[in-house]
Amino acid sequence: MKQIELELNGLNCAGCAGKIEKLSNELDGVETANLDFVSKKLKVNVREDEKAAIITEEIKRIVNKLEPHVKVIDKAESHDHNHEHSDGCCGHDHGGETSKKEIIKLAIGGLLFILPYLLKLEGTPRLMVYVLSYIIVGHEVILIAVKNILAGIPFDENFLTTIATIGAFVIGEYPEGVAVMLFYQVGEMFQGMAVNHSRKSISSLLDIRPDSANLERNGKIIVVDPNEVNIGDIVIVRPGEKVPLDGIVVEGESSLDTSNITGESVPRNVGINDNVLSGTVNNHGLLKIKVTKKFGESTVSKILDLVENASSKKAPTEKFITKFARYYTPIVVFAALAIAIIPTVFMGGDLREWAYSACVFLVISCPCALVISIPLGFFGGIGGSSKAGILVKGGNYLEALTGVDTIVFDKTGTITKGTFKVTEIISYGEYSKEEILELAAYGESHSNHPIGKSILEAYNKEINKEYIKSYKEIAGKGIEVSIDGKEIILGNKKIFDEKGIKVKESDSIGTVVYIGKSNKHIGTIIVSDELKDNVVEDIKKLKSLGIKRTIMLSGDNESTAEKVGELVGLNKVYGNLLPQDKVNKFEDIVRDSKGKVVFVGDGVNDAPVLARADVGIAMGGLGSDAAIEASDIVIMTDEVGKIATGIKIARNTKKIVTQNIVLALGLKIVVLVLGAMGMATMWEAVFADVGVSIIAILNSIRALKIEE
Structure with missing residues (x-):
């Protein structure tokens, strides 16, 4: 299966985005198509690789048909990820970066609209001026409505506005017919400006991609794209520049501003042999860095990829609104038809009066405020989280954080630092502490466990591995090994119990490693974290x-x-758990919980539990790739406190989204009821549609605020 990624530059209409996604999904050979309105990226999974080019061309035709001004850019053909194209266009742009032609058109239409009032025109001249104004302002809306009807997708804002305004002309309400079209277009222009403002606000938070790298080659420094740098190459980072790729400092000292990556305001001092992350900013001093990861695998690439793909995982609220909008508009259209016909035919009502009410219904029926503002709200929350060093992989996980009632932690590397040191050695009988440490070091010489490494560090002598025979590691218990012909056991009480060896238990906050020789407990080492x-x-x-x-x-x-x-200060603790025991215990916790359950971990053995949790949070700075891959949220700084920050951001985002839903639906329902009763005019309808959309979109920008 192949994935096509297309950027739809100039797309500012959420309704059109939905149609493009729907039609793309219906193409032969397409497995799934997902259009992210916020980033304007369409990702299409194609069943057969050879059909990719054909499907790409068909999608371009669909986009051209629905939105002729939108430029479709194939990511495979363009390596420029920093597009600076204007969203402006000539013609119907749903309010992108407004062109002079658009403003002039609306100005002429507006002057013609007030001309009959100024000249006190009556009869045919009055009608002709209004028709001319209507055509100048609304001809593009009408053409798009006709195109969509022919394409079999009539229920959109263009169709509704066209029918409502033509209806107003039919019943003799010429000024209101022109006014609705004029203010609809003005509103769409401001709506597009608000959308673009929101996008730019979000994008500014994610402006962490280095544009170039100073590559040292043959004694010269050449400026190249970060994608052209290979592992082992040396790059130069001057003061004020971003570190282009992950690497190790080989020359120089400086402090790095890591706030773009980790959300931390305190600069980090670095020198020779220190690891540095791409996307951080060099505050002072010249650094020479040996590259350890290609750009595609670097920290900055992974962050951008996680955040850019986040909006493809829609929150339940967002999915509901998308589904709601699909049925809401047709229902309101048929309700408008009923309002025009039923009172007139069965109750003897005035056709002109009820047709006017039906037109009010049509104007207000477009759910743009919801369709646009809700994804912007969730993406704003995701953008704000990333700025705080919390990478959320989808709006669904951000929303899930608002319903959490239980948080389950791993201990090592999550609650504790994961840096172990031998703090106490206890010997029994004829063995000295040095002999106990030596036996333990030999026993742990093949272990990759942090406890084993700390014992080897404490021993700090060369290990003669010729003495080591029949090494056997028993998961979750310890090690059995033959050292110089003697059977040695190292581990916790479980392994000694299985062998029938009594141990002198030690009471310590650290990890206790018992050492046995010849079926006897000879010593204890305590490793503290x-x-x-x-x-x-x-x-x-x-x-x-x-x-x-x-x-x-x-x-x-x-x-x-x-x-x-x-x-x-935890409520409950479970110890002596093997990796599989953690999963089983976690299942029990989930069953006992009324709300969502979060698991926070950092190790490879945490990956199954992270994947099982309602929300899996990985400690990203020290965490393993497996844990980060399996998780839903990554905390770059390894701080438990960031979980509280993430919950606050999630709740703030949900509050804003809820405000938008209540505002948009509340006002629409009020005006719909008033319209059905003949008490609302076109002016209220226009405000309840376009005006509310602008307010809701601007409100969504508040989701960028980071709650500390």
Whole structure:
């Protein structure tokens, strides 16, 4: 299966976007087509690769038919991701960057509209001036309405406005017919300006892509596209420039502004051998960086990819409104028809009066305010989150955060720093502490576990691996190994219980590693892990937001896990869990929860639980690729406090979206009822349609605000 990605430059009509997506999905050979109105990108999955070019051409024809001014750019043919095309166009642009021609057209139409009042025209001259004004202002709307009717998709704002205004002419309400078309076009122009303003506000948050890289080659510095730099190349980053690719500093010292990536305002000092992330800004000093990842795999690319693809995963509210709009408009159209016919035919009403009410119905029936403002609201929330160092992979996950009542944490790397150190060595019998540490180091010499690595660091001597035989690691329990012909056991109490060896238990907040030799417990090593900074306050913040249960799942022994949970202030702790036990325990937690359940983790063994959770949150800075891949939200700074920030942003976004729904539907219903009773005019209808759309779109921009 192949994916086609097209950018629809100049697309500012949410209704048209919906039609393009619908028709693209109906094309032969298309598996799925998803058009993101915010980023103006159409992503199409094609069943057969060889049909991709044909389908691309068919989509271009669809777009040209519905929106002739929109320019379709195939991403495969263009490597320029920083398009600076204007959204303006000649003709019907739904209010993109307004052209002089559009303003002149509306000005002439407006002057002709007031001319009959100024000259006190009557009869045929009056009618002719209004018709001329109507044609100048609305001819494009009428042409598009006719095209859409012929294409079999009549129910859109062009059709509704055309029918309503022609109806006004038929019943002799010439001024209102022209006024509706004129103010509809003016409103569409302002609506498009508001949409573009929202897009630019969101885009400015994501302006982290480096435009170029200073590549050092053969003693010279050449400016190249970041895509042209390979792993191992040396790039130069001057003060004020963005780091173009992930790498390691090989020369120079500086401080980096990492706020674009992590949301942190405090600069980070870097020197030789320090890792640096693409997208961060060099504050001072010249840096030479050895590239470790190609641009497509770099941090900045992954962030942009996550955020740009986020709006393809629609929130339940957004899906409902899209479905609602599909049925709402036809229902209102038929209701308008009923208003015009039923009172006249069956109740002897005045046809002109009820036809006018029907026209009011038609004007107000377009759900643009909802269709445009809601995706903008969710994308604004996603953009604001990314600025805070919280990458949300979809509006559905952002909305899910508003209904969370339980948060489940992994311990190591989530509640604690994941940096282990040997803090105590206990020996029994004839063995010294140095001998206990040596045996433990030899036993852990093949282990990749952080505990094993900390023991090797504490030993800090060369390991003669010739002495090591029959090494066996038992998941979640420990290690059995033969060292110089002696059987050694290292691990937790479980492995000793299985062997029938009694241990002298140690009570510690750290991880306890028991060492056994010749079926006897000879010593204990305690490896401690520090709590993350401010984690106690962070848990309190979560509880203050209404999180009812905070739970920790840990592979550590029960007593160690309990002590950590008690220090941090968690409601419940489960210890001695193998990876598969975590999944089973998490299932139990989900069953007992009334709201959404979040899991927060960072390790490879957390990936199954992250994927199972209603919302999986990965600690991205230290987290594994597997955990980040399986998660729904990535926290770049590894701070538990960012979860509270994310919940606040999610709630603020939901509040704004709800305000837009109540405002748009509330006003429309009021005017619809008044219109049905003959108490509303075209002016109220125009405001309830276009005016409310502009207010709702501008309100959506508030979702960009970061709640700390």
